[in-house]
Amino acid sequence: MNALFLAGGYLFLAAWLEPSLAHWFWNLNPNLFFLGSFIFTLRWRGRETHFLAAFFGLVADCFSSLFFGLNGLILLLWSFPFRWYALKGFQGSALALPIASGIAMLLVHLSLWATAYALNDTGALSLSWLYHLTLWEILPTMVCAAPLYLLLVQLERRWRIRLFERKF
Amino acid sequence: MFNFLKQYRFRISISLLLIAFFLVLVGQLEKGRMQNWFVTTISTLVYPFQAGGDWVVNSSIELWTHYIWLIDTAKDNEALKKELIRLQGEQAAMQEIQQAYRRMMSLLQFGNENPDLKIFAQVIGEKKDAFSRLLILNRGTQAGIHKNFAVVTPQGVVGKIQSVTPFQSVVQLITDSRSHFPTLLQRTRLKSMVQGDLDGSLIIANFPRRMSIKLGDKVITSGLAGIFPKSLPLGIVSEIEKKDFGLFQKITLTPAVNLDQLEEVAVILYSKGNIHQPLFTTEPAR
Numbered sequence: 001m002n003a004l005f006l007a008g009g010y011l012f013l014a015a016w017l018e019p020s021l022a023h024w025f026w027n028l029n030p031n032l033f034f035l036g037s038f039i040f041t042l043r044w045r046g047r048e049t050h051f052l053a054a055f056f057g058l059v060a061d062c063f064s065s066l067f068f069g070l071n072g073l074i075l076l077l078w079s080f081p082f083r084w085y086a087l088k089g090f091q092g093s094a095l096a097l098p099i100a101s102g103i104a105m106l107l108v109h110l111s112l113w114a115t116a117y118a119l120n121d122t123g124a125l126s127l128s129w130l131y132h133l134t135l136w137e138i139l140p141t142m143v144c145a146a147p148l149y150l151l152l153v154q155l156e157r158r159w160r161i162r163l164f165e166r167k168f
Numbered sequence: 169m170f171n172f173l174k175q176y177r178f179r180i181s182i183s184l185l186l187i188a189f190f191l192v193l194v195g196q197l198e199k200g201r202m203q204n205w206f207v208t209t210i211s212t213l214v215y216p217f218q219a220g221g222d223w224v225v226n227s228s229i230e231l232w233t234h235y236i237w238l239i240d241t242a243k244d245n246e247a248l249k250k251e252l253i254r255l256q257g258e259q260a261a262m263q264e265i266q267q268a269y270r271r272m273m274s275l276l277q278f279g280n281e282n283p284d285l286k287i288f289a290q291v292i293g294e295k296k297d298a299f300s301r302l303l304i305l306n307r308g309t310q311a312g313i314h315k316n317f318a319v320v321t322p323q324g325v326v327g328k329i330q331s332v333t334p335f336q337s338v339v340q341l342i343t344d345s346r347s348h349f350p351t352l353l354q355r356t357r358l359k360s361m362v363q364g365d366l367d368g369s370l371i372i373a374n375f376p377r378r379m380s381i382k383l384g385d386k387v388i389t390s391g392l393a394g395i396f397p398k399s400l401p402l403g404i405v406s407e408i409e410k411k412d413f414g415l416f417q418k419i420t421l422t423p424a425v426n427l428d429q430l431e432e433v434a435v436i437l438y439s440k441g442n443i444h445q446p447l448f449t450t451e452p453a454r
Contacts, residue, residue: 015210016217047178054185064211067196073189076182119197 002159003044006152007052015059029063030140033060037075039149042086044095044163053079061110062138067114074111078104087168097149098142105138207245241294268431274442275432278322284397285438286320287311289337291430300346301332301368303339311332311435318436324401324424325389326433337435342402343368349393351402354386362387362404362421366454371401372419381405387421 014032037053057072064071082104092101118120156164173180196202243447275288289311298434309332319326319339325447330340340347343364351362351372360372360412361419375381385405391398422441 010215011216015214016221022431050182053291056188058206059210065201067193068202068207069192069196073186073193076185078188119193120170121201121332 003161003163005153006159006161007036007040010040010152011056011059014056015062018060019062027116027136027142029080029137030144031060031105031137032141032144033057034075034108035101035145035148037079037143038082038101038104039097040153041079041082042100043084043149043152043168046163046166049083050079053082059105064094066112066144067119067121068111070115070119070121074108074115078108080109094146094149098145101145102138103143104135105141108138109133178424188231190264200376219405250275271432274322282435286436288432288434289313290432292336292429296368299339301344301364303327303341303429303433305337305339305433305435306335307435308333308335308337312437313337313435318396318400319433319437320400320428321425321433322395323426324403324428325396326425326427329435330397339433342423343370343427350390351387352390352398353381354388355382356380356385359390359392360387360419370421370423372421374416375419376416377410377417381408381417381419383408397436 011033014036015094018032033056037049037056041049052074054072056074058069060071060075061068073080085100090096113125117124155161177259192202199417219248258285270318279288280288287307289305289307291303291304295302295304303319304327305313305319313329313332315329315332317329319328327341327344328349329337331338339362342362345364347359347364348444349363351360352358353360356379358376362370362372365373371386383405387400387402387404389396389400389402401424403423405419407420408417408420409420
C-alpha cells in the first residue's frame, strides 16, 4: 500500500511540476514521467512496473499534443527491456543511472517519434530537434535521475517498502 | 478456465492493455487527438496545485527581487530619477507640439473654409494695462498688412490692426477701451455699437430699451464700418442691465474668442465674399 502511495505521490508531483518546470527554469524540461517509470522499474523490477509505466505514460499523454495513449504504449513496450536490464544488468549504482536513463530516454523519444511519424502525427526528424531534445530534456533528466533514485531509496527505508528485496 | 486465467493473468493483462492502446490510437487516426475523461480528470486534479505552485514561485521571485536583492536599487533609483526629469521635459515639449499642431490644423481648416484672402501671424507679445489691450504680431507691411485690417481666428473677431511696421503689427483687441464698431444681433438683425470698456469687457452701452434682446443671443459683425467683414462671430449676450428708467439698456457680451489664449491669428487682406470691404483694403493684383 505504501508503495502505491509512493508511486502515486511521485506521479502527482510529476504531473504538478512537469508543465511548470520549463516555465520556471528557462527551457529546462526534465521528463519526470519517463524518469519515474524508469526508476521504479529499475528499483522494484516486478511485473507491476509495466502497469506503472503504462499509467505514467497515460498521464504524460495528458500533457502532450501527440495522440492520446502514444506515450503510454511506448513506455509500456519499453518497460520490458528496462525490466530485463534491471534484472540482469543494473547493480543499483547511482553513477550508472544517469547514463542509463539518458540512453533510455533517447530510445523512448526515438520510438515515440517513429510511431507518431508512422501514424502521420508528426513531421520528419531533424538534427536541431535532436539537439534540442538532448540539451533541454535528456541532460536535465540525467541530472535529476540520481537524486530521485536516492530519494526513492530513502523513502522506501522510511516507509518500510521492501519490493526491491524480492528475488526473481 | 479460472486456473488458466490465474496462471496467465499477467500475459492476459498485458495483451489487453496492448489491445486497448492499439484501439485508442487507431481510433484517433481519423479524428485526431481525442479529449477524454482521463485527460480532463488529471488536468482538473493537478490545476490547483500548478496554480498554487506558480503563485509560490512568482511570490518568492518577487520577494527576492523586490525586498532582498536590492544591491543596485539606489543607483538605479538615481538614474531613473534623472531619466524621469528628462522624460518629463520631453513630455512637456511633446504636449506643446501637439497643442500647436491642433491650433495649426484649426487655422488651416479655417483658411480652407473661409473664402477671404488672409495671412496668418503669430502673437509675439501682448500689452494689457489700465487703458490698452493690444497684441503684437510677427507680420507687418512686408506681408501685406496695413492699418485697420481685421484680425480674426476660426472662432471669431479678435480686433483690428492699430499700427504696423515692416515686420510687426499691433492689434487693438475688441475689448480695448478705445475700440468701437458696429454689430448686428443675429436673431433680431438689430444694429448696435459694441465697444470695449476699461475693465476689459465687451459691452453695448446704449442698446434701445424697447428692443428685444435675450441672454445667449449671438452678436456678429455688421460689415458697415468697412473694417470687419460681415457675419463674423463677435460674442454672445451674457448680461443685460436694464434700469427702471432711461432710454437705453446696457448689454455685456462674452467674446467669441478667448482673447487671453491667442497664439496664432489670421489677418484678412481682402474679403472676397463681402460687398462691404474692410476699410483701406484693395483687391490684390491677379
